[in-house]
Amino acid sequence: MKIRIPLLLLVTALFLSACAPRSKPVNPDDVLVSHKVNGVTLTHRAIISPPEQFEPINKQYRSLYGASIMSKPSYSGKVLGQLENATPFITLGEVENKWLAISMESEGQLIGYVQRNAGVPESEYRAALLKDRPRARRAKAAKRAASCVDVGNGSKACKETKSDTWVLE
16 A cells, blocks of 8 residues: 555656646747848848848849759758749849748748749849740851852862762752
């Protein structure tokens, strides 16, 4: 009987401590911090390194290809996410190494960095796509003109590219 009471109290204490709600551990990488760079205050998660230089842009950009969002403005940082092709984003500014500091909303928090060539301003997006299209080849006429030689008296000799034979015209 003497051992039952302390044993009962011990079991009750263990049961109650196991049922107590536990607070979620705070991930130190998700804590919001602020840094002032070149007179501009940037709010970002702790995992993102603040830039050393910052030149404000604050324009809507669109990605030209799928790009990784990095925690530092270099390839040595962690990959925090991905920008899909043609995804709109806000460029907060240009930082060191010609990388872009980006956000998903205007005046929003810094979510990471992408390469400068990963996106273009929204107004230039269509022109950038058209410029990147493959061109029609006009090489046949250029090859023909380049493979003909004047032989005198208004005649010329042209080399056929398929058979490598010369034809007098």
